[in-house]
Amino acid sequence: MKEKLRMILAVAGIFLLLPLLLTVFLSGREALRIKKQWNMESVLPMLMCREIPWEYEEEMKKVQAVLTRSSLYLRIEEEGMDGEAWEKLWKEAKAAQRQKGYQQAYRSMEAAVKETEGEMLFYQSKVCEGVFHRISSGATRDGLEVFGKMEKGYLLSVDSNWDMYGDGYLSGHYFSEEALREQLEKAYPGLVFTEEPLEKQINMHKRDKVGYILSLTVGNKTISGEEFRQLLELPSSNFTMQAADRKIRFLCKGQGHGLGLSQYGGNVLAKEGKSYQEILRYYFPECEVKTKKS
Template sequence: MKKPFIFILLLSLSLVIVSVIGSLVFYGDSGTTTVKNKITKKITKDTTYEKVDEESPTINVYKVSENKIEKMDIEEYLYGVLSSEMPSTFDVEALKAQAISARTYVMYKMENNIRSGHKNATVCTNSAHCQAYTSYEGLKKVKGEGWTKSDYVKVKKAVDDTKGQIITYDNKAILPLYFSTSSGKTENSKDVFSTQYPYLVSVNSPYEEQSPKYSTTYSIKKSKFIKYIKNIYPHINISLDELDKQVSVVNRTEGGCVKTVEVGNVKISGTDMRKILNLNSANFTINYNNDEMNFTVKGYGHGVGMSQWGAEGMAKKGYKYYDILFHYFKGSDIKDMY
């Protein structure tokens, strides 16, 4: 060979070009792409979890306001839940993720025979106890007939397109907790509810800045704060003049929420402080301004499981409903029940 150096150089360049082109072709169609803040998106073509086509079951729903139990097709029940639990303006992939979470909640109750407070019904319509629910007639009355002809169709389709699908872990329905807005990370279930579930662990949730509850401020007079605290802890030792030195955050959870706050001679959990002051979340910082205490609060809700505004943010970035669910419920799978 007359010019071995030139040949080797050209061969090396050819291999590099082939490698680059191969990478672009391969990762453009499948594989794993990592985006900012450690959310990983699996790009899978034609992924479908709709594998069974059977009749949906009927469940007993305790309507709290009417004090009666009504038999409903579970999918029709979910129309009223999804319309009440998530804004209909959200992306359809976020709505699908919410629909599956709501369906899973019902199945979790059924599998574990949890019926307390329901008068033997499967679920109730009290959002503080189960999930929010509004009937079709109620939605028409509250949101207007125009909404039922437009947005309700969108909500219904999100439920219909995921018919029978639930989230599982070890082939069992999970406890699919969800909430409005995180502060950039979700919480470990043990830090909020004292019980650790393997699929309810802290994960990044970066796409939530558009939420109206992403960051809020709560102000309270120092004297009123002392009154609230003493109503719960009558023997606490705090004073108006020294309050800024007597209140301090001791530690935080992995998700960023206050784990413990020291108030005088008493240690109070961040969750309890949130309840006492009716804060949007337990992720807060405290500043003082003359006779006021100012709480800067991040997020809205308990912070465990799927963030609804996080789901919306992921959907807007191109993630599918299964990407969203697998991100927020670690190690989970999707199973088509009917």
Template sequence: MTGYRIKIICLFVFFIFSLSTVYCLPSTDVYADTIRVLILDEDSPRIPAKNEPLEKVSEKVKGDFLVSGVHYTGEIEVWKGKNGLYVVNEIPFEEYVKSVVMAEVGTNWEMEALKVQAIISRTYAVYQRNMNGTLRYHITSSVLHQVYKGNYSDARAATAVEKTSGEILTFNGKPIEALYHSTAGGKTELPEEVFGKSYPYIKSVETSGEASPYWIWERKIPLSEIEKSLNISGFKDMAVRSYTSTGRVKEVTVTSESGERTIKSNDLRKQLGWQRLPSTNFTMTKLNDSIIFEGKGYGHGIGLCQWSALEMAKKGKNYREILSFFYPGTEIQLYEGRR
């Protein structure tokens, strides 16, 4: 690959992320067991539509590159679709897992909790890679899947990954979809309540996690912001329409000048912003020109609760015991295809 082509690739990355500086360094490393990650800009995440035709802009470039302060290694590939350009980073699989562990929970956690994160991150990635093997990418770098921040790890995260090298959770011999979230707020949610399908290895369980910054939260959202986010005018009221079997909000009814509209609570979170409405475990009160949301937890609430796993580790539970609690009936095995 010539230096000219490397510069061209860097320019494409520049346009995608509206960056001021992108640096690339060529490399001759060859990787075996890898994963392809679609790099998303957190401010304006774009993923290709299901049947969106993609045109390869250039061949892969191996090396190191810096995008908006984030250092990536491995290979970079750029594709063009009708909605813009997409950057895919292909890297060694276990290096990817190390970065995810660091990005998801940091390294000051108990080692057993870090091992838990290593296994669920690896399992989730194996599952996505198996499901999306024919796509240009296997997984995204954002909370749409799990957070990946490039070459971002340290000794403790690396140790947790190495001590569990190749280990994944399986059910009936197959990798599970290891769903997890930050904070349940006391009780995890059933997957059928959010995604419309059940998993034999995911149940609703009581959790701890009071140390989480999202154990209890409050958000005051102006009506004008709600109108803009929901694309409505003349907001009048918002009320809970239904609850899930675990007590979370399932649907809300929004009343405006144009009438009533029912919105699923998870869609409401997405439209208002994941940080603005951290979970679906909330109550709400209209106060003057705002709505006050008071709630517990962060994330969809399904599967393993990271902050509860940390509490369990602090109380002496090992990573196998923690995983068994959140994913009953699963087994830990070495995944096929690893090198």
């Protein structure tokens, strides 16, 4: 009787495991892991490990959890996120795992995700992108001024003057005239320079109200400040330019695009005892933090 019962249980177990075994056989063990773990909440801690300094305050990590979740939600809505897309995201998120202290950092990010489970940033009853940067120039930027689009109206300019005391707030970046000219000509085929000194052919003619360059002319071409700073790998498009000894220096304020949350500023507020909800309300005064109803 016992043998018969064991046989019945074994056969039942095989039938229960059959879909699992077929998945492994047809797609490999990696696909099995993906199918088991792919959901928004499970991937958030890994994404956060790439996006925020690990030593930041716990309340600031909760802020980041809300913002990262909001952006990921919109990405899923836009792209559909099939298995291949999830796998790509997973591989990108795993990049930080080789760093010392990762496991401890991961646990703290995981705790922040659990504390804010399902919470996202809403503007006019819709989930909006969780926009952030590392350090502002002393105030965040106005989204409507930068993009000219009403849907970016939730990105308001707010004071963040404590950022000016942060490490990396002010930084100088030097290029030889020859190297800079070569880099620009390579990026923009057809770019025409005159015989004038190069610094006279880079004109920053439009800034926003907090000092970030909206557009500039390089030779005969007009480009955005963000495009220029990404091309030269500058930390910010809030910069001035000086020339000396055949070198050109870009003196930058802040780190990142300057829109939305200043992570450094948010961490200062967290150290002062502000909750993650209060920090989000400060940097996104037009938005609400809530859980999306299905």
